[in-house]
Amino acid sequence: MASGDDRRTQGLTIGVDVGGTKVAAGVVDGAGTVLHAVRRPTPGHSAPEVADTIAAVVAELTADYEVWAVGIGAAGWIDAERSRVVFAPNLAWRDEPLRDEVAARVGLPVVVENDANAMAWAEYRFGAGRGRRDLVCLTVGTGIGGGLILGGELYRGAFGIGAEAGHMRVVPGGHPCGCGNEGCWEQYASGRALVRLARQIAADDPAAATAMLEASGGDVDGLTGPDVTEAARKGDPAAIRCLMEVGHWLGEGMASLAALLDPDRYVIGGGVSDAGDLLLAPARERFLEAVPGRGHRPVAEVVIAELGSQAGLVGAADLARI
Numbered sequence: 001m002a003s004g005d006d007r008r009t010q011g012l013t014i015g016v017d018v019g020g021t022k023v024a025a026g027v028v029d030g031a032g033t034v035l036h037a038v039r040r041p042t043p044g045h046s047a048p049e050v051a052d053t054i055a056a057v058v059a060e061l062t063a064d065y066e067v068w069a070v071g072i073g074a075a076g077w078i079d080a081e082r083s084r085v086v087f088a089p090n091l092a093w094r095d096e097p098l099r100d101e102v103a104a105r106v107g108l109p110v111v112v113e114n115d116a117n118a119m120a121w122a123e124y125r126f127g128a129g130r131g132r133r134d135l136v137c138l139t140v141g142t143g144i145g146g147g148l149i150l151g152g153e154l155y156r157g158a159f160g161i162g163a164e165a166g167h168m169r170v171v172p173g174g175h176p177c178g179c180g181n182e183g184c185w186e187q188y189a190s191g192r193a194l195v196r197l198a199r200q201i202a203a204d205d206p207a208a209a210t211a212m213l214e215a216s217g218g219d220v221d222g223l224t225g226p227d228v229t230e231a232a233r234k235g236d237p238a239a240i241r242c243l244m245e246v247g248h249w250l251g252e253g254m255a256s257l258a259a260l261l262d263p264d265r266y267v268i269g270g271g272v273s274d275a276g277d278l279l280l281a282p283a284r285e286r287f288l289e290a291v292p293g294r295g296h297r298p299v300a301e302v303v304i305a306e307l308g309s310q311a312g313l314v315g316a317a318d319l320a321r322i
């Protein structure tokens with residue numbers, strides 16, 4: 001095993017990204033290169049079942065590679081010891097000892113990180129945030145995952161559950177959220193919001209939603225975020241309007257974050273960021289309109305993440321070195 005500062009660059013670790021539908025894992029070197037990756041369906045949502053699946057993919061990867069630690073990125077709130085999943089708003093996990101469950105099975109040091117923190121760390125070390133010391137990373141998927149790099153360090157908060165930007169409340173009394181509140185940012189600037197807007201248009205005015213419904217095979221309830229993006233790319237006005245509204249809300253929240261954090265860059269990842277400038281242009285526009293002190297201050301750049309769907313496992317693997 002490497003030791004001290006050498007840990008940051010030497011040897012191999014495994015990163016595991018646990019999502020609601022899939023477990024992705026890979027062997028990663030100290031430069032963030034994925035040497036070998038595997039993926040399995042998430043078996044069920046109990047922690048022991050997930051730990052069994054993680055142990056199986058680790059066994060598969062360690063058959064061919066010598067690794068010295070395992071980092072797990074999980075879609076939940078993780079305690080400050082990087083050990084337990086305290087709460088998962090979108091899974092049924094409540095205070096699950098995931099680190100110990102996995103460590104007992106694989107016989108290697110294990111850390112558990114919030115998946116959005118892992119993605120932010122990967123973008124900071126190897127992607128769109130390289131060389132930036134104050135970075136906000138927003139993973140815009142079903143919800144919003146937030147990750148903060150402040151002064152070159154991953155910011156976790158006193159209890160490990162900081163940077164949950166998606167649960168900042170932007171509309172008092174607004175749409176209900178899995179966290180128990182109403183009006184959270186992620187109910188307005190996410191894939192879930194995109195789908196809600198598109199289905200509303202399809203229900204109110206099916207003719208206006210023709211292109212989006214074509215992409216979904218004609219099924220209003222089956223309409224997905226990628227269907228909206230596909231229609232928008234082809235120039236469909238209703239789909240473009242949906243992305244504009246989600247982008248508008250994204251920029252609105254980024255302006256509030258600038259008041260608190262003054263980052264020099266926002267990195268936007270997650271599935272909805274596949275829409276590129278169809279999302280980012282309205283987000284930038286609203287950000288510049290709403291940022292406090294506009295016209296009299298430097299403003300952060302807003303860029304798309306570079307590492308794509310592997311960011312979570314690359315970041316988790318790198319955080320296992322720390």
Ligand SMILES: [Zn+2]
Pocket residue numbers: 166167177178179180181184
């Ligand atoms: Zn919430």
